[in-house]
Amino acid sequence: MQIIKELIQTLSDKEVVDVRIGLHWTAVVVQEDGVLKCGLSSTLGSSHDHETSGPDVPDAGSLTELNGLELAEFALDERKVLRSVGMAAINALLPSTPELFVEDNAEEMIARHGAGKKVALIGHFPFIPSLRERVGELTILELNPKPGDVHADQAENIIPGVQVLALTSMTFPNHTLEHVMSFIQPGTVVIMLGPTTPLTPFLYDYGIDILSGSVVEDIPSVLRMVSQGAGFQQIHNAGVRLVNMMRAGF
Numbered sequence: 001m002q003i004i005k006e007l008i009q010t011l012s013d014k015e016v017v018d019v020r021i022g023l024h025w026t027a028v029v030v031q032e033d034g035v036l037k038c039g040l041s042s043t044l045g046s047s048h049d050h051e052t053s054g055p056d057v058p059d060a061g062s063l064t065e066l067n068g069l070e071l072a073e074f075a076l077d078e079r080k081v082l083r084s085v086g087m088a089a090i091n092a093l094l095p096s097t098p099e100l101f102v103e104d105n106a107e108e109m110i111a112r113h114g115a116g117k118k119v120a121l122i123g124h125f126p127f128i129p130s131l132r133e134r135v136g137e138l139t140i141l142e143l144n145p146k147p148g149d150v151h152a153d154q155a156e157n158i159i160p161g162v163q164v165l166a167l168t169s170m171t172f173p174n175h176t177l178e179h180v181m182s183f184i185q186p187g188t189v190v191i192m193l194g195p196t197t198p199l200t201p202f203l204y205d206y207g208i209d210i211l212s213g214s215v216v217e218d219i220p221s222v223l224r225m226v227s228q229g230a231g232f233q234q235i236h237n238a239g240v241r242l243v244n245m246m247r248a249g250f
Helices: 002-009 068-076 080-093 106-114 128-132 152-161 177-181 201-206 219-227 232-239
Strands: 015-021 025-032 035-042 118-122 137-142 164-168 189-193 210-216 240-246
Touching (some): 002 080, 015 219, 025 080
Parallel strands (some): 118 137, 118 164
């Protein structure tokens, strides 16, 4: 969690305007000088164990009374749902850097750098069947493996042997990022993907070469979809743009 702690230290505080915890996605909206920005995170599952652990969101109904940095600190919390709020807050608080964005999607980035190479993808994404045809060799590491996947607990055996590693940004709220990164060998191209991805050059210093994330362009529409249980393709269509950022040299 050290990366999250240091990332939070780079942020400037902003007023919290809205918090939505949906079935699949969590959104936090902040404002500064009348300018709104919305950050997203995948919603981690509820504990379903309120009798022993208490509610997943103890301050439910009052989250907008906290400031942005207070919400961001939730990314370090033991409660999974609050970690999603924290990551969404971090993404909302990050400075906007549209001048650094490259218009492309994660599949294209992985295919471009993985052509003829061994690639490991952490997380099961919809584009896997087409991606498999475009890279040399593809291994899928997944906590809940589907047919053809390898369980994520084999990461230490798989990651050292690949030339390209694409990892889900859910390694942030899952608190597994630093564990995964410890297996990467020098020279490996590392791509982080998913709407939870913090779009900040800060992460280049930790060995991530390409950040493939999202920008919310139609905040009211996306908030409505998040609140009504929309999946990512639905909120993408409602007003989310897919963008990439690359470390110098990529």
